[in-house]
Amino acid sequence: MRADPRRHIPGTDTLLASPEFADALRSLDRHTVKSAVVRAQQLARTGQITPGEVADVALMSLGTAGSTIRTVLNATGVLVHTNLGRAPLSRAAVDAVCRAAGHTNVEFNLSSGSRDRRGRGALDALAAAVPAAEDVHIVNNNAAALLLCALAMAEGGREIVVSRGEMVEIGDGFRIPELLESTGARIREVGTTNRTRLADYAAALGPDTAFVLKVHPSNYRIEGFVADVPLAELATLDVPVVADIGSGLLAPHPMLPDEPDAATAVRSGAALVTASADKLLGGPQAGLLLGKHVLVDKLRRHPSARALRVDKLTLAALESTLREPPVPVAARLDTDPTELRGRAATIAERLSAAGIDAHAVESHATIGGGGAPGRWLPSAAVSLPESVAPRLRTAEPAVVGRLEHSRCLLDLFAVTPDSDTALIEVVRRCMS
Numbered sequence: 001m002r003a004d005p006r007r008h009i010p011g012t013d014t015l016l017a018s019p020e021f022a023d024a025l026r027s028l029d030r031h032t033v034k035s036a037v038v039r040a041q042q043l044a045r046t047g048q049i050t051p052g053e054v055a056d057v058a059l060m061s062l063g064t065a066g067s068t069i070r071t072v073l074n075a076t077g078v079l080v081h082t083n084l085g086r087a088p089l090s091r092a093a094v095d096a097v098c099r100a101a102g103h104t105n106v107e108f109n110l111s112s113g114s115r116d117r118r119g120r121g122a123l124d125a126l127a128a129a130v131p132a133a134e135d136v137h138i139v140n141n142n143a144a145a146l147l148l149c150a151l152a153m154a155e156g157g158r159e160i161v162v163s164r165g166e167m168v169e170i171g172d173g174f175r176i177p178e179l180l181e182s183t184g185a186r187i188r189e190v191g192t193t194n195r196t197r198l199a200d201y202a203a204a205l206g207p208d209t210a211f212v213l214k215v216h217p218s219n220y221r222i223e224g225f226v227a228d229v230p231l232a233e234l235a236t237l238d239v240p241v242v243a244d245i246g247s248g249l250l251a252p253h254p255m256l257p258d259e260p261d262a263a264t265a266v267r268s269g270a271a272l273v274t275a276s277a278d279k280l281l282g283g284p285q286a287g288l289l290l291g292k293h294v295l296v297d298k299l300r301r302h303p304s305a306r307a308l309r310v311d312k313l314t315l316a317a318l319e320s321t322l323r324e325p326p327v328p329v330a331a332r333l334d335t336d337p338t339e340l341r342g343r344a345a346t347i348a349e350r351l352s353a354a355g356i357d358a359h360a361v362e363s364h365a366t367i368g369g370g371g372a373p374g375r376w377l378p379s380a381a382v383s384l385p386e387s388v389a390p391r392l393r394t395a396e397p398a399v400v401g402r403l404e405h406s407r408c409l410l411d412l413f414a415v416t417p418d419s420d421t422a423l424i425e426v427v428r429r430c431m432s
């Protein structure tokens with residue numbers, strides 16, 4: 001007869017004294033950590049988890065303490081998924097956020113003992129990353145960057161000239177033209193959905209023109225009989241051109257040849273470039289503004305700039321993202337598909353060995369709302385029965401996959417290799 005496995009459940013004091021729990025005990029009070037251990041031991045006693053899983057389950061449940069925001073393993077195959085918090089921060093950026101969490105020198109010069117420019121470090125890092133830009137500014141997100149352009153440059157109901165092919169809805173019902181009009185500025189549409197020429201822009205310019213806005217169609221593609229005007233040609237017009245490049249690439253990326261980048265946009269003559277920091281740049285939510293000093297300065301001094309400014313945690317994460325590459329998004333983009341296939345095979349094998357209906361399949365990942373629409377990247381996934389999807393979503397950590405042909409695919413493109421063990425454990429728990 002086999003010995004009762006419940007006898008092997010590790011004791012509370014043994015677990016709390018083990019090095020695995022040192023971090024949790026540093027950041028949380030002892031009572032919270034102990035309760036999590038007791039709950040996990042109870043799960044083992046009732047046979048819901050194995051004794052060997054007690055420590056992991058206790059530690060994972062602590063991840064949820066005090067906040068309803070939980071850890072999710074993004075197995076959707078969408079690298080920058082807006083519903084899942086877009087870019088994951090690098091370890092260095094997380095450390096920077098932790099350092100900034102208490103009192104910090106976000107707006108204070110420690111050598112002189114006097115007030116300093118807010119977020120100087122992040123601003124300097126951004127300026128250094130795009131030397132072609134005369135000046136830079138950081139706001140809450142790309143939408144805020146566009147809002148500030150409209151408020152400061154198109155005040156008094158002046159006109160913003162936009163191509164009909166670039167009237168973009170960015171998500172959740174929010175539309176860039178409506179965002180701009182909410183400031184009192186007027187949108188002057190030019191061209192047609194599929195074709196807009198330089199002459200269309202030129203004909204629309206007048207004394208009321210504030211600027212021409214060029215929006216990158218980051219979540220759709222118009223194909224066929226199309227024409228749009230390159231930035232360099234727009235820049236020959238006699239008004240400032242604001243380029244919303246969306247994804248936040250600061251320099252061209254070899255795998256994303258159609259994705260605009262800030263350095264090229266500035267060099268092509270954009271007076272201002274706006275971008276998100278939490279898409280392909282791989283940083284925290286923020287809006288980047290780069291371009292001509294006179295305009296950046298005007299935006300920075302506008303009264304509403306104060307309402308759009310970012311907090312110290314964002315500044316810390318952004319500076320680290322810029323100064324300490326590579327960040328996870330860039331590393332995921334650079335991953336060799338062969339490596340993904342190898343990981344999928346290993347995970348599927350280990351699950352099959354545990355009697356689970358799992359196999360490795362070829363897959364295709366996308367960048368997401370953040371860029372490169374219509375571009376598929378080779379990837380690999382672990383295919384599971386569809387019925388496990390809801391259990392995976394409510395597990396700890398939560399796993400969100402993709403439903404395809406009545407199977408639940410766990411695409412590994414956006415999953416870092418160091419999460420593979422956790423992924424296997426969660427699937428095993430959900431399917432036993």
Ligand SMILES: *Cc1c(COP(=O)(O)O)cnc(C)c1O
Pocket residue numbers: 141142143144170215216217218219244245246247275276277286287369370371
């Ligand atoms: C994502 C995106 C936005 C919105 O950016 P947020 O940072 O989410 O405010 C605006 N324009 C384009 C082209 C985008 O791709």
